[in-house]
Amino acid sequence: MIFQDYENEEHFDEMFDDEGVxxxxxxxxxxxxxxxxxxxxxxxxxxxxxxxxxxxxxxNVYHDNKGVEKILPLDILPRIISKSDWVTIENGLQQxxxxxxxxxxxxxxxxxxxxxxxxxxxxxxxxxxxLEPCIGLTPPKGIWCHISGSDIVRDKExxxxxxxxxxxxxSGVSYLLENREIIKRAFPRLFxxxxxxxxxxxxxxxxxxxxxxxxxxQPTVAVLTPGMYNSAYFEHSYLAQQMGVQLVSGMDLIVxxxxxxxxxxxxxxxxxxxxxxxxxxxxxPLTFNPKSMLGVPGIFEAYKAGNVAIxxxxxxxxADDKAVYAYVPRIIKxxxxxxxxxxxxxxYLCSEEKDRKYVLDNIEExxxxxxxxxxxxxxxxxxxxxxxxxxKFRKLVSDNPRNYIAQPTLSLSxxxxxxxxxxxxxxxxxxxxxxxxxxxKVIPGALTRVALKKGSLVVNSSQGxxxxxxxxxxx
Amino acid sequence: xxxxxxxxxFWLGRYTERADNYARFTxxxxxxxxxxxxxxxxxxxxxxxxxxxxxxxxxxHKDFTRESAINFLAxxxxxxxxxxxxIKQARENARVVRENLSKEMWEVxxxxxxxxxxxxxxxxxxxxxxSDFFRHVKESIQLLNGLTYDTAPRTEGYYFTRxxxxxxxxxxxxxxxxVKYHVLLPSVEDVGSPLDFLHWTALLKSVSAFNxxxxxxxxxxxxxxxxxxxxxxxxxRSILFSLSNAEECLHEISDSRGRSGFSxxxxxxxxxxxxxxxxxxxxxxxxxxxxxxxxxxxxxINTLSEAIFEQxxxxxxxxxxxxxxx
Numbered sequence: 001m002i003f004q005d006y007e008n009e010e011h012f013d014e015m016f017d018d019e020g021v022x023x024x025x026x027x028x029x030x031x032x033x034x035x036x037x038x039x040x041x042x043x044x045x046x047x048x049x050x051x052x053x054x055x056x057x058x059x060n061v062y063h064d065n066k067g068v069e070k071i072l073p074l075d076i077l078p079r080i081i082s083k084s085d086w087v088t089i090e091n092g093l094q095q096x097x098x099x100x101x102x103x104x105x106x107x108x109x110x111x112x113x114x115x116x117x118x119x120x121x122x123x124x125x126x127x128x129x130x131l132e133p134c135i136g137l138t139p140p141k142g143i144w145c146h147i148s149g150s151d152i153v154r155d156k157e158x159x160x161x162x163x164x165x166x167x168x169x170x171s172g173v174s175y176l177l178e179n180r181e182i183i184k185r186a187f188p189r190l191f192x193x194x195x196x197x198x199x200x201x202x203x204x205x206x207x208x209x210x211x212x213x214x215x216x217x218q219p220t221v222a223v224l225t226p227g228m229y230n231s232a233y234f235e236h237s238y239l240a241q242q243m244g245v246q247l248v249s250g251m252d253l254i255v256x257x258x259x260x261x262x263x264x265x266x267x268x269x270x271x272x273x274x275x276x277x278x279x280x281x282x283x284x285p286l287t288f289n290p291k292s293m294l295g296v297p298g299i300f301e302a303y304k305a306g307n308v309a310i311x312x313x314x315x316x317x318x319a320d321d322k323a324v325y326a327y328v329p330r331i332i333k334x335x336x337x338x339x340x341x342x343x344x345x346x347x348y349l350c351s352e353e354k355d356r357k358y359v360l361d362n363i364e365e366x367x368x369x370x371x372x373x374x375x376x377x378x379x380x381x382x383x384x385x386x387x388x389x390x391x392k393f394r395k396l397v398s399d400n401p402r403n404y405i406a407q408p409t410l411s412l413s414x415x416x417x418x419x420x421x422x423x424x425x426x427x428x429x430x431x432x433x434x435x436x437x438x439x440x441k442v443i444p445g446a447l448t449r450v451a452l453k454k455g456s457l458v459v460n461s462s463q464g465x466x467x468x469x470x471x472x473x474x475x
Numbered sequence: 476x477x478x479x480x481x482x483x484x485f486w487l488g489r490y491t492e493r494a495d496n497y498a499r500f501t502x503x504x505x506x507x508x509x510x511x512x513x514x515x516x517x518x519x520x521x522x523x524x525x526x527x528x529x530x531x532x533x534x535x536h537k538d539f540t541r542e543s544a545i546n547f548l549a550x551x552x553x554x555x556x557x558x559x560x561x562i563k564q565a566r567e568n569a570r571v572v573r574e575n576l577s578k579e580m581w582e583v584x585x586x587x588x589x590x591x592x593x594x595x596x597x598x599x600x601x602x603x604x605x606s607d608f609f610r611h612v613k614e615s616i617q618l619l620n621g622l623t624y625d626t627a628p629r630t631e632g633y634y635f636t637r638x639x640x641x642x643x644x645x646x647x648x649x650x651x652x653x654v655k656y657h658v659l660l661p662s663v664e665d666v667g668s669p670l671d672f673l674h675w676t677a678l679l680k681s682v683s684a685f686n687x688x689x690x691x692x693x694x695x696x697x698x699x700x701x702x703x704x705x706x707x708x709x710x711x712r713s714i715l716f717s718l719s720n721a722e723e724c725l726h727e728i729s730d731s732r733g734r735s736g737f738s739x740x741x742x743x744x745x746x747x748x749x750x751x752x753x754x755x756x757x758x759x760x761x762x763x764x765x766x767x768x769x770x771x772x773x774x775x776i777n778t779l780s781e782a783i784f785e786q787x788x789x790x791x792x793x794x795x796x797x798x799x800x801x
Contacts, residue, residue, distance in 0.1 A: 056570070056585045228571050241574030252477050254793045263790045265481045265631060265728070297793055 002034055002041070003416070008425050012158045012413040014079060025082035025473055032190045033077075038422050044186050045076050045418050051182055057175070057234060073466035074179050076186050079415045079428060079448040080471045089152065089160060089432060090442045092342030095332060097148055097434050100165065100319045102335040104144040108134050108315060118334050119327045123351065126402055127321050127371075131280060133287050133300060134315035140213045143436050145319065146311035147206070147275070149173070149447075152342065152430040154413035161345050163410075163429065165328070167312060167320040169277045172447040173433050174235035175467050177202055177242075180445065183469040195474040199445035202433070203242035209437030210243075210273045213309035219272035222246040222262065224253075226278050226294045236277050250278070255298030258305040273309045280314050322371040322405045323349055346408060350401040359397060359406040363390050366406040368397065381457065383409050412457055415468065417450055427451045428468065429459050446470040476631045480575060482788035483568040484632045488639025490565035491584070494558045495616040496647035497526075500654065501548050502609035503681035508541065510673055519544035521657035525650045528556060545600040549608070550591075558612060559591050577626040580619060587615040631728055638724040638783070645717035646776050648704055649769040651681055655697075656766040675700050682712040701765060702757035714772065715752045722749050728787070741782045748775050 008016050015026045022030045033041075052071045081089075106113050107124055114121040124130055149170030151163045180199055184191050210221045225236035227249050240247035246262060253271065254261050261268035278295060281288040287300035302308045318324065326347040329340045348355040348366070359366060363382050370378035380393045397404045414425035432446040448468040449459035459465040500522060508517035520539040523532045528547075531554060536543040549558040566588045573581055590611060599608045620640075627633045658674055665671055675695050679685040684703065687710055692699045707713040722745045726732040729739060737743040760768045 053589065054582055054586060056573075056581060228567070233570075237570070237573045246477060246480075247572075247574050248477065249479070251790060251793065252479050254791055263478050265476050265478055265787045 002036060002038065002423060003030065005421075006416060006423055006425065008414060010156075011411050011425070011427070012154050012156055013425055014154075014413055014415045014428070023082075026080055028194050029078075029080060029190065032187070032194075041076070041418060041423075048074055048076050048182055048186060051185075052178075055178065057178055072175055072461045073452060074175075074182060075417050075426075075450055075452070075466050075468050076183060077416050077418060077423070078183055078187075078469040078471045079430075080473065081430075081446075083473050083475045085160070086444065086472045088341060089430075090444075092160070092162075092340070093150055093432060093434050093442050094440045095336065095338060095341050096150065096162065096165070096328065097145060097436055097440055099332040099335045100148075100167065100328070101142075101144050101436065103331050104313075104316060104319050105138065105142060106335075107318065108137060113331070113334055116334070118330055119324070123323055123327075123402075124318065127318055127323070129280070129315075129317035129321050131288075131315040131318075134313075137304065137315075139313040140306070140309040141437075143213070144313040144316045146209060146213070146313075146436050147433070148312075148320075148436070149431045149433045152432065153345070153410055156411050158413065160342050162328070162342050163345055164322070165320040165325060166431075168279065168317045169312065170431070170433070171232040171235050171277075172431055172449075172461075172467075173202065173443075174238040176433070176443075176445055176447045176470070178238075179447075179467060179469040194471070196471040197444035197474060199443055202443050203239065205435055205437075205441060205443070206239065206275075207243040207245070209435045209441075210275055210309075210311060212437045213311065214272040216272055220245075220262075220270060221273045221275065222248045222271050224248055224250070224274045224276040224278055226250075226282070230277070232277065239275070248274075250294045250296050253296045253299070255296060255302050258298070258302045258307055260296065260299055260302050260308045271308060273311070275311050280317055283310075283314060322347075322369055323351065323402070326405065345410060348406040350397050350404040350406065355406075356397065356401050359404075360394055363394055363397075363406075365409060367409055368393050368404055368406045371403050371405055381409065384457075410457070412451075412459075415448070415450065417452070417468075419454070424454065426454070427457050427459065430470070444472040446472075476635075478788050478790050480572045481631065481635045482784075483572045484575065484635040485639040485783070485788070487565050487568040487572070488636035488641075489643040490561045490568065491616050491619060492640045492643035493556060493647065494561035494565065495613060496644070496651070497548055497556070497558045497561065498609045498612040498616075499683075500525075500651055500681045501545060502606055502613075503677050505541070505545070505606060505609075506680075507673065507677040512670070515670070517541060518658055521654045523547065524657040525654040526556060527650070528554060542600055545605060550595045550600060559595055562588050562591050562612075572632075575632050577622065579626060580622045583615060583619045583622060587612065587619075590615070629727075634724040634727045635787075638721050638728070641717045641721035641724065642776055642780065644712060645714045645721070646773055648682060648712055648714050648717065649772050651678060652701065652704055653766060653769045654678065656769075671697075679704075684710060684712060698757050698761060701760055705760055705768075706752055706755060706757060708753070715749070718745060718749045718752065721745060739786060741779060741786055744775070744779050744782055748772075748779070 006016065016022055052074060057071055103113065113119050114124060145167045147170065149166045149172065151166065152160050153163045154160055177199060207221065211219055221243065222245055223236055223240040225233060225247055227233065237247055248262055252262055254263060260271045262271055276283065282292040283295040284297060284300040285292045285295055286297045300314065303310050303314065325344065326349055329344055332338060332340045348359050350356045350359055359368065366382045368380040380389060412427040412429060415428045416423045417426035428448050428450045430446050430448055433443045435441045448470045450466050450468050451457055451459045452466045453464065504519065504522050511517060519541060523529050523539065523544060532547055536547065547554055547557065551557045552559060554560065566584050569576060569581055569584050594608050599605050623636060655674060655678055672695050675697060676685065679688050679700060682704065688700065688703050691703065703710060703713065705714045708715055708719065710716055725742050725745060729742065731738040737746050
């Protein structure tokens, strides 16, 4: 009875309900796990850690001079999602991405939503993610956000809510895929009998989507990476390898006559589709940041001329600005005339006076986020922060309100996780991945990020979080 | 194939081969020292001199002790050619082109990298007998070579890796022979003595040639050893064999296999060098001076490397200086 000491405090637990009764979709898992001893589980966990190092599944941590490479710890106990919950998530994300894509097309072209004052004009035009060079552009097939990964959490009642939309090169999908390989080996029989939807087709779907963006029969696709010192380099290399396409860096590419070429041992070879993992403004020093050495001079002109497709399209970042996030429910209503299937977390916009006053008065209770930062950087968790930090963020917010939003501190749901004392509840979020090509497809699985420290709510890999395999059941 | 990727694969081949050779000759010198007559000091200086890093060594070490030499050759992170640095570089090169390697190849190399780092932390060079370490390095690289041979498709990338490997091997075999030039015998009379014999044997063993050599020649004769390691066309670690194979790789890369002559400057250079060796007599080598001959060869291999860079790896810089972009 490995779960007998498991205490799921006052949060929503994915496995046990408030009475401590195992939820239905976890029952088969529970009876299988009850056969394991604590020691056996610890051993499996150790083997998993070693497997990750041997596979070189490492990422680089910024601001950390000691070890350049780290692994993202993988907790062996999977997070299981029932079929019915998954259908909600799938529909909700499809709806959201469809609306955000229409929003992007609109704000770079007719700007109807701004003219109708559904979203304040200033909010968009003042954002540094709104890229003027993209005005008047329609990307190939009208798709802006080809690859996205929204972060979803569950509140106390177990309701799913979108916490963030990640529309600019979200990372982590390689962990989703590799985690599955490792966990399958850790629980082979259980995995087989429980009926888990496969995720292995991701690379194939990604490649089909990228090829769809070109009108050529056999387009040349490549993954563009900032290089091996980027924190997600492992993933760039992994995806290129899984798709069987070239992994290129800026220095491998050259633009001639508005066409993009790779420099090969046999001369120049044209590239038709780029899955870029470089930020918008680093892509082309001629159009954007002149100091960027990572990008390719002239690539934006080639893109404008229709000679290369870029995923995600330049300019997409504006749609995951955290201030725009607050308007997503209204954006869905505006373009699709539907109510959002998955709601937002209540959000205070510091740019609006009433909200700002509330934030400044209640900063101890709130989570304050920078509107265009990612990876858990530039963030304040009010209840866990010191007085000095509160004061610092009050000043930051007052000086630059447009750059901050605030949300109530959420009680993220918990999942049983291996800990020193056996199995304990740890907070998780959920990042499913969505591909937008000829249709909008949500991969039946997700990266579950877990805060491995007791009580911690920060799940970011750069801040000491780990991950879990996520099992979406057939029924 | 991308020029950058080709270059990384080339260096992957060179660095793993370098680490393998360093492990080989360090280990053999260590074993040799066990066979020395009492009172004879073990000689580490010749080895350091032959690697070409004598200046670097003497900057940081007073004496050529076993500990300092093994540390320098295997674990010194400031020595760019040490085993630890070669494997680190090989792994970095593999990491940037990982999508071009089989999973197994990457895992063996990655594993070796972690193994060497652990050994460095344990200060293996202080151990009385560090030969397990060198054996593991050699075996891992042999495993890697075997995996490459058995799993890598025979496309450009494979030939760039092998090209790097064979050029490096030609260079290193020439340096191993050069060790003998730097080794000091106690007196002139010792030429041809059991001690001298021991040295030549150690040299053959370091390139796994001892048995093959004996089948060919029977007894140990310096001129025969030189002939075997420089001019033999069948032994896979001889200089001629290495250069012939490097030449074949180049023809595969330029799609000119089976044709005589050359299709670019590199092929002309290597064809020239290979035929020089092919038609040379061992007396030519010895009369020219073994050390001088090896020195000359090493320079020609460097010229070749530069020509390969010019032809295949050099990319046009695509960035524009800031002043121009404004």
